[in-house]
Structure formats: C-alpha cells, structure tokens
Amino acid sequence: MNKRDEARIETNETKRLQKEAFLKSLERGVTVKDAAEAAGVSRVTAWRWRKSKTFLMKVLAIIDSRTQTVEDALYATALKGNVIAQIFWLKNRASDRWKDVKEVGGSLELTYANLVKAKKEREKK
DSSP states (O other), X not given: OOHHHHHHHHHXXXXXXXXXXXXXXXXXXXXXXXXXXXXXXXXXXXXXHTTSHHHHHHHHHHHHHHHHHHHHHHHXXXXXXXXXXXXXXXXXXXXXXXXXXXXXXXXOOOOXXXXXXXXXXXXXX
C-alpha cells in the first residue's frame, strides 16, 4: 500500500470518527453548532454531511427522539393540571375540535344589487 492510499484511509477513518462524535453529541441534546464543534468540524461541514441519506436519517432519528421526549413531558405536565399545556396539547392533537376560529360555510356578497334586492323583499312583507 502506498502513502497516498494510507492517507486516504486515514482521512476516511477521521471523517467516520468525526461523524460519530457529532451524532453522539447531538444525542446528548446539544445544538448542531455545538455538536459540530465537539466533532472538530464546522457547522457547514455538518450540514454537508446531511446530504448523505444514511447520515441524514440518523440525524432525523435523533431529532425525532428529542421531539418525543418533549411531547412526553408536555403530556405529563398537562395531566398534572397545567391548563396551558392542556390547551396546547388539545389544539395540536385534536385541532378539529379544539380551535379558536370556527369556520362558517356560505358566502356573503355585499353588492348594491343584493342590497336593493333585500330591501325589496323586506318591503313585500
């Protein structure tokens, strides 16, 4: 094996270790910027790595895990009687029944012709 091949293997191993360090840091709950710093790479490099579908799927799985943790905490808080948490949960989980704005069907077109027509109908009565 020549020196060029050895350097390429070493570079690939370094990238693998950096990606591993990035993912482990991300799992601990730090930001992408902090995870990149912990891995010894720039934030831009971390975003570039996300172009790889395999790496992106790992990042998204970590982020989804974080979201589930927050959802569980929100739900537990709602069960303990936190009204704001209850409202938030219901508006986002049962939005068809829990929303601030009710949608009313039909249309109301205010034109001069419609107003004259309505006036004539009232006069007939």
